[in-house]
Amino acid sequence: MVSEISPDLVRHLGVLARIQLSDEEVERLTGQLAVIVDNIAKVSEVATADVPATSHPIAMENVFRPDVVGDMLSLDEVLQNAPDAAESRFRVTAILGEEQ
Amino acid sequence: MSVDLTRLTAAELSSLLSTGEVSSVEATRAHLDRIDAVDGAVHAFLHVNARALEVAADIDRRRAAGDALGELAGVPLAIKDVLVTTDMPSTSGSKILEGFMSPYDATVVTRSRAAGLVPLGKTNMDEFAMGSSTEHSAFGPTRNPWDLDRIPGGSGGGSAAAVAAFEAPLALGSDTGGSIRQPAHVTGTVGMKPTYGGVSRYGAIALASSLDQIGPVSRTVLDSALLHDVIAGHDPHDSTSLAQQWPSFAAAAREGATGEGLRGLRVGVIKELPDSGFQPGVSASFRAALALLEAQGAEIVEISAPHFEYGVAAYYLILPAEASSNLAKFDSVRFGLRVDVPGGTVEDVMAATRDAGFGDEVKRRIILGTYALSAGYYDAYYGSAQKVRTLIQRDFDAAFSSVDVIATPSAPTTAFRLGEKIDDPLQMYLNDVTTIPANLAGVPGISIPSGLADDDGLPVGIQFLAPAREDARLYRVGAGMEALLVEAWGGPLLDRAPALATAHGTEGGAR
Numbered sequence: 378m379v380s381e382i383s384p385d386l387v388r389h390l391g392v393l394a395r396i397q398l399s400d401e402e403v404e405r406l407t408g409q410l411a412v413i414v415d416n417i418a419k420v421s422e423v424a425t426a427d428v429p430a431t432s433h434p435i436a437m438e439n440v441f442r443p444d445v446v447g448d449m450l451s452l453d454e455v456l457q458n459a460p461d462a463a464e465s466r467f468r469v470t471a472i473l474g475e476e477q
Numbered sequence: 478m479s480v481d482l483t484r485l486t487a488a489e490l491s492s493l494l495s496t497g498e499v500s501s502v503e504a505t506r507a508h509l510d511r512i513d514a515v516d517g518a519v520h521a522f523l524h525v526n527a528r529a530l531e532v533a534a535d536i537d538r539r540r541a542a543g544d545a546l547g548e549l550a551g552v553p554l555a556i557k558d559v560l561v562t563t564d565m566p567s568t569s570g571s572k573i574l575e576g577f578m579s580p581y582d583a584t585v586v587t588r589s590r591a592a593g594l595v596p597l598g599k600t601n602m603d604e605f606a607m608g609s610s611t612e613h614s615a616f617g618p619t620r621n622p623w624d625l626d627r628i629p630g631g632s633g634g635g636s637a638a639a640v641a642a643f644e645a646p647l648a649l650g651s652d653t654g655g656s657i658r659q660p661a662h663v664t665g666t667v668g669m670k671p672t673y674g675g676v677s678r679y680g681a682i683a684l685a686s687s688l689d690q691i692g693p694v695s696r697t698v699l700d701s702a703l704l705h706d707v708i709a710g711h712d713p714h715d716s717t718s719l720a721q722q723w724p725s726f727a728a729a730a731r732e733g734a735t736g737e738g739l740r741g742l743r744v745g746v747i748k749e750l751p752d753s754g755f756q757p758g759v760s761a762s763f764r765a766a767l768a769l770l771e772a773q774g775a776e777i778v779e780i781s782a783p784h785f786e787y788g789v790a791a792y793y794l795i796l797p798a799e800a801s802s803n804l805a806k807f808d809s810v811r812f813g814l815r816v817d818v819p820g821g822t823v824e825d826v827m828a829a830t831r832d833a834g835f836g837d838e839v840k841r842r843i844i845l846g847t848y849a850l851s852a853g854y855y856d857a858y859y860g861s862a863q864k865v866r867t868l869i870q871r872d873f874d875a876a877f878s879s880v881d882v883i884a885t886p887s888a889p890t891t892a893f894r895l896g897e898k899i900d901d902p903l904q905m906y907l908n909d910v911t912t913i914p915a916n917l918a919g920v921p922g923i924s925i926p927s928g929l930a931d932d933d934g935l936p937v938g939i940q941f942l943a944p945a946r947e948d949a950r951l952y953r954v955g956a957g958m959e960a961l962l963v964e965a966w967g968g969p970l971l972d973r974a975p976a977l978a979t980a981h982g983t984e985g986g987a988r
Contacts, residue, residue, distance in 0.1 A: 392828075398840070413902060423868060
């Protein structure tokens with residue numbers, strides 16, 4: 378398959394990934410990603426329908442632990458690195474913009 | 478003592494500590510002095526532990542009081558900055574975590590402390606372990622002690638350079654696609670990636686969770702084995718860690734050093750890993766090491782691994798996909814950097830923070846991963862890459878039905894110059910062609926020095942791979958290979974590294 382990496386697509390991916398890319402970054406990434414994607418697309422050459430996918434190198438399923446309270450972090454420990462906190466909570470700016 | 482304590486292996490230091498000929502304070506101070514003298518040029522460390530001497534003094538007190546101490550008690554340890562620590566900042570080489578103090582220790586750090594190892598500091602790395610040169614560290618590159626104009630490998634260039642420059646006898650590393658083994662290759666040191674799940678990843682700042690593994694970095698095979706014994710084993714905090722008992726890796730290394738295990742050992746060499754694409758000096762060093770093994774009675778067997786050539790492509794789909802998900806946690810809300818956007822929503826703040834806090838390579842891989850996972854592309858990219866993973870595992874299974882270990886050069890070239898590949902991401906990615914298959918399949922791999930390349934005089938490593946859970950086999954074979962090579966060289970390879978200029982004058986003489 379041929380990649381179709383365009384500046385608009387890269388800008389859209391930046392929105393999805395929550396990274397405010399500058400125009401200069403968008404331009405640079407567009408060129409680099411096109412080269413990378415063209416190269417890595419070769420995986421589809423051998424990934425035929427009869428090959429099962431492997432998500433995890435050593436198969437494991439249903440890893441349980443006893444249902445008891447573990448050694449958890451305290452509230453102070455959880456908040457110690459918060460850029461802003463108040464009343465035992467993380468504090469952030471507005472969740473919704475004006476147009477919403 | 479007249480002996481330079483920084484030149485000793487961890488095993489040698491351990492025996493002097495246990496007999497009381499040397500104190501941990503003396504050993505720790507010697508390494509802190511060495512860091513002081515050479516790290517301005519090498520830049521292996523992002524942070525040096527101001528309390529290291531106190532920790533060492535406590536070990537000395539406990540030893541004097543007759544406490545039962547582990548074999549490595551009192552030996553200094555460098556810790557890759559990907560591992561969180563309560564007493565030192567943990568940044569994973571990123572501005573977004575500058576100054577971050579973890580409320581808990583990584584399990585491998587907890588176990589190292591419990592064993593009496595003395596944390597010396599945190600080592601430099603490519604940002605979030607994305608890179609093969611440490612040039613992607615937000616805090617400036619580490620330099621290769623063999624040639625300060627060259628890269629020390631990556632992402633764990635700091636840990637490898639620290640042991641190569643005699644700033645620490647031991648270090649902890651992490652290996653997602655070669656980040657322990659490739660730095661070992663270019664610095665003339667030893668690095669081991671354990672079986673996936675063999676060592677807890679709890680407290681390792683995640684890059685790609687199905688590939689990441691923590692392991693030891695050192696100057697000798699035995700030293701890596703000793704550290705591996707400390708950190709191995711099941712951890713309830715990491716549900717992917719394997720619930721099994723591991724044999725003593727140090728015992729395996731000691732047994733292997735006799736060379737007995739090499740007789741009849743079947744060593745697989747991959748016919749599809751051609752000499753072309755490999756630097757001639759790297760290939761020559763590899764062939765010479767194989768000839769030594771053969772002379773000891775090992776059998777060299779050509780094997781086929783037809784899907785390894787798809788490994789890099791699969792890796793650069795799976796890794797960015799998993800990384801784009803793991804790095805979503807850096808959201809400017811709970812920890813790390815926050816960039817203020819006056820009047821902006823939390824999403825505006827998040828996007829501005831992530832633009833300012835992440836470096837170019839991290840953004841590149843997050844965007845690539847977001848693309849690979851997006852609707853309409855998922856099956857073609859991520860889905861296909863996971864199928865390649867199955868095919869590579871089958872290649873390993875087929876190979877290990879006829880050989881005991883597989884050998885490859887650890888990387889295609891010796892250390893390249895700083896800046897040489899920084900603008901060509903694809904070329905940088907191809908550095909990992911030999912190391913990536915082990916991460917995709919979960920099998921263990923070790924890199925040990927095989928010599929100096931005859932074309933540029935820089936270190937070369939040989940990598941051995943074994944079936945999953947057969948880590949002890951790699952210590953046995955690695956120690957056997959190392960013993961043969963050191964005998965042939967007349968001493969450790971690092972004895973031939975050029976002396977580093979020190980902050981206090983020329984190196985050498987009585988210290």
